[in-house]
Amino acid sequence: MRKLKKSDKRKKQEKKDFIKEYKKHLKCEICGETHPACLEFHHTEQKSFNISSAVRSSSNLDEIKDEIKKCKVLCSNCHKKMHYDENHSILLDK
Numbered sequence: 001m002r003k004l005k006k007s008d009k010r011k012k013q014e015k016k017d018f019i020k021e022y023k024k025h026l027k028c029e030i031c032g033e034t035h036p037a038c039l040e041f042h043h044t045e046q047k048s049f050n051i052s053s054a055v056r057s058s059s060n061l062d063e064i065k066d067e068i069k070k071c072k073v074l075c076s077n078c079h080k081k082m083h084y085d086e087n088h089s090i091l092l093d094k
Contacts, residue, residue, distance in 0.1 A: 015055045015064060026073045030082075033075035040079045041071035 023036035033039070041051045049057075051071070054064050074082065 028075035028078050029072050030078040038075045039073055042074045042079050043071050045070035
């Protein structure tokens with residue numbers, strides 16, 4: 001396993017801190033949930049990468065901010081329900 005350099009650790013922490021602070025000012029667009037631990041990013045446009053994975057990876061903060069612009073904010077429950085409905089409507093349409 002590769003050891004992270006101090007600069008890499010600092011950048012990773014900067015990304016985590018940004019997301020944590022950013023989520024403090026958001027709410028689920030469906031139910032209004034505001035707890036940051038419950039909020040997720042749901043892509044409404046072509047997904048380049050997963051936001052949570054990017055925070056842990058080598059993606060830079062500007063790339064993450066650009067990806068967030070392609071998303072709407074949902075709580076975990078509403079996000080799961082939305083994907084469930086999308087997946088099951090596809091199955092029913094076949």
